[in-house]
Amino acid sequence: MRSALIDRRAFVRAAGLTFLAALKPAALMALERADAVYASGIRASDGTFAVATVTERGQILDQVALPARAHGMAFSKVTGKTVAFARRPGTYAMIFDPWNKGEPIVTTSGEGRHFYGHGTFSPDGKLLFASENDFGKNRGVIGIYDARNRFARIGEYETYGTGPHDMTVSDNGKLLIVANGGIETHPDFGRTKLNLDHMEPSLTLIDVATGRLIEKHALPPQYAQVSTRHVDIDSQGRVWFACQYEGRRNDLPPLIGHFAKGEDLTFVRLPDDTTRALGNYIGAIAVNRAENLVGVTSPIEGTSVTLDAKTGVVLKVESMSDAAGIAPARHGFAVSSYDGDFLGEHSDVAWDQHIVRIARG
Numbered sequence: 001m002r003s004a005l006i007d008r009r010a011f012v013r014a015a016g017l018t019f020l021a022a023l024k025p026a027a028l029m030a031l032e033r034a035d036a037v038y039a040s041g042i043r044a045s046d047g048t049f050a051v052a053t054v055t056e057r058g059q060i061l062d063q064v065a066l067p068a069r070a071h072g073m074a075f076s077k078v079t080g081k082t083v084a085f086a087r088r089p090g091t092y093a094m095i096f097d098p099w100n101k102g103e104p105i106v107t108t109s110g111e112g113r114h115f116y117g118h119g120t121f122s123p124d125g126k127l128l129f130a131s132e133n134d135f136g137k138n139r140g141v142i143g144i145y146d147a148r149n150r151f152a153r154i155g156e157y158e159t160y161g162t163g164p165h166d167m168t169v170s171d172n173g174k175l176l177i178v179a180n181g182g183i184e185t186h187p188d189f190g191r192t193k194l195n196l197d198h199m200e201p202s203l204t205l206i207d208v209a210t211g212r213l214i215e216k217h218a219l220p221p222q223y224a225q226v227s228t229r230h231v232d233i234d235s236q237g238r239v240w241f242a243c244q245y246e247g248r249r250n251d252l253p254p255l256i257g258h259f260a261k262g263e264d265l266t267f268v269r270l271p272d273d274t275t276r277a278l279g280n281y282i283g284a285i286a287v288n289r290a291e292n293l294v295g296v297t298s299p300i301e302g303t304s305v306t307l308d309a310k311t312g313v314v315l316k317v318e319s320m321s322d323a324a325g326i327a328p329a330r331h332g333f334a335v336s337s338y339d340g341d342f343l344g345e346h347s348d349v350a351w352d353q354h355i356v357r358i359a360r361g
Contacts, residue, residue, distance in 0.1 A: 037061070037359060039082050039098060040325055040336060041070035041352035051084045053098050053358070056334055058345025064096050064104060071117030072166065073356035078125035081147065082358060085130060089114040089187040093130060095151055098358055107151040109143055112136050114187055118166040121147070122208065123173040131164040131178065132156070135186045140164035142176060142206070157211030161202045162195075166230040170237070175214065175261070176206040177239050181227040182219075183246070196246050201228045203241055205261060217265050226253050230282065234258075234309045235289040242282035242296050255282050256296065256307070268312040270305075277303040277317055284354055288328035295333040297323040299353075304335050325355035 036056040042063070043049055049066040051073075070084035080099055086092045091114050096104035109115050109132050119130035128145040140159035145151040159167075161180025168177050182201030184194040201224070205214040219226055225247040232240050240258045245251065252275045254267035270278075279300030286295050292309040299322045306316040322338035329343070336342045336351035 036329060036334070036357055037098075038327055038334060038355050039073055039075070039084075039358050040355045041066065041073070041084055042349040043069065043352070045348045051082070051094075051096070052349065054342055056329055056343060058342030058347065060347055060349070062098070064094075066094055067092055067106065070094070070352060072119070072354045074119045074121055074128065075356045075358050076121040076125035076147070077359070078121075078123070079147065080358075081121070081125065082356070083119060083121075083128060085117050085119055086115050088116050088191065089133070089135075089185065090117075091115060093119070093128075093145075093151070095128075095147075105150055107145060107153065110153050113141065113143065113156075115143075116140075116163070116165050119143075120167055120169050120176075122169060123171070129167065129169070129176060131159070131167050133163070133185065138162060138184055138186075140178070140180055142167070142178070142211075157206060158213075159206070160204045160213045160216055162200055163227075165228075168231050168233060168239075169208065171233065174208055176208055177231055177233070178204045178206065179228040179231050179241055180204060181229050181244075182224070183227055193246070196225065199224050199227065199246065201226060201243075203228055203231070203239070203259065203265070215261060217259060219265070223253060226255075230285045232285050232287040232294075234287045234294070235292060236260075236309075238309075240285060240287060240294050240309075242285035244282060245280035247280075249280070251280070252276070253280065255280065256285075256294070256312075258312075268307065270314060274305060274314055274317055277301055277319075278305065279303070283324065284326045286326045286328055286333060286355075288333060290328070291332070293328075293332065295326045295328075295335075297326045297335060299323055299338060302337075304333070306332060324351050324353050327355040327357045 050063040071087040074083040116131040130143040142157040163181040163183040182199040257267040278298040281300040294307045302321040325336040
C-alpha cells in the first residue's frame with residue numbers, strides 16, 4: 001500500500017488547492033480512494049477529443065481538450081509536464097500540466113515532418129524527444145524540443161531507420177531507444193503503408209548528447225515483416241519490445257523480445273494459442289518494475305497478456321474487447337479499451353491506444 005499512498009499523495013501535493021477546488025465532489029472522492037493516477041487520450045461521446053486524467057479504478061478526474069485525436073503520451077516526473085502526441089500523420093503535440101489549469105502549449109513538428117505518435121522526456125525534464133517522419137527523404141528522425149522555452153523545436157537526430165514509432169530513454173539519460181517499425185509512409189497517402197514487401201524493422205540505441213548511433217539491431221530477414229513498434233525498460237535495464245506482423249494471417253511470428261546494450265535481440269516464444277489470441281498484433285507494452293512483469297495488449301482479438309520479466313513465461317491471458325492502453329498498476333497492470341472500460345469501470349468515452357502513469361517523484 002505504501003507505493004499507492006506515495007502516488008496519490010504526490011499527485012495531491014503537486015495539484016494544490018486551486019486544482020482540487022475545481023474538481024467536482026465525485027472526482028475529489030475518487031482521488032481520495034485512488035491507488036494511482038493516469039493520463040490517456042479519449043474520444044468523448046460528442047466526437048470531440050481530449051486528454052483525461054483517471055484513477056486506477058477508472059474514475060475520470062479531469063479533461064483537457066485536444067485539437068485532434070492523440071496517440072501516445074509522455075510524462076516528466078521532474079516537472080509534471082504531460083504531452084499528448086498527434087496520431088500519425090498529425091503535426092501537433094500538446095503539453096499541459098495535470099495539476100494546473102493553465103493554458104496548454106501546442107507545438108508542431110515543423111515543415112516536412114509529422115509525428116509518429118510517441119516521444120519521451122529527458123530524465124531532467126529539460127528536453128522532449130519525439131519520433132517523426134522526414135517524409136521527403138523517407139527517413140526517421142527524432143525531433144528535439146526545449147521544455148524551458150515553450151517546447152520550441154531546436155533540432156533533430158536521425159533514428160537510423162524507417163518509420164520510427166515508440167521511443168524511450170535509458171534511466172541514466174545517456175541513450176535514446178527507438179523502435180523503427182520499418183514501414184514507409186507519406187502524408188499524401190494518409191495512413192497507407194507503402195513498402196510491406198521490403199520492410200526493414202530495427203531497434204536503435206542513440207547517444208543523447210550527440211545523436212550518434214551506438215547500436216542498431218536489425219531484425220533477421222525471416223522476420224522482415226515483423227514491425228518493431230513499442231518499447232519499455234525493466235528493472236534490470238533490459239529493453240522490451242513489442243511488434244505488429246504485416247505478413248500472412250496464419251503465420252505465427254515472434255511478437256515480443258528484449259535486449260540490452262551489447263546484447264543480441266532475444267525473442268520470447270509465446271505459445272501458439274497466445275500468439276493467435278493477440279492476432280499477430282501488439283498495440284501497447286508496459287513493464288511493472290516492482291513486480292517484474294511485462295504486459296501487452298491487442299485490440300485485434302481483444303486480449304491482454306502478462307509475462308514474467310525474468311523468464312518470459314506467460315502468466316496470464318485475459319480477454320478484453322478492444323483492449324487498448326496498458327500501464328503499471330499497484331498490482332499488475334491498468335488496462336483500457338476503446339469501448340470505454342478502464343480496469344472494469346465503464347465511462348462514456350473511448351480510451352485511446354496508450355496510457356501513462358503520472359506522479360511526481
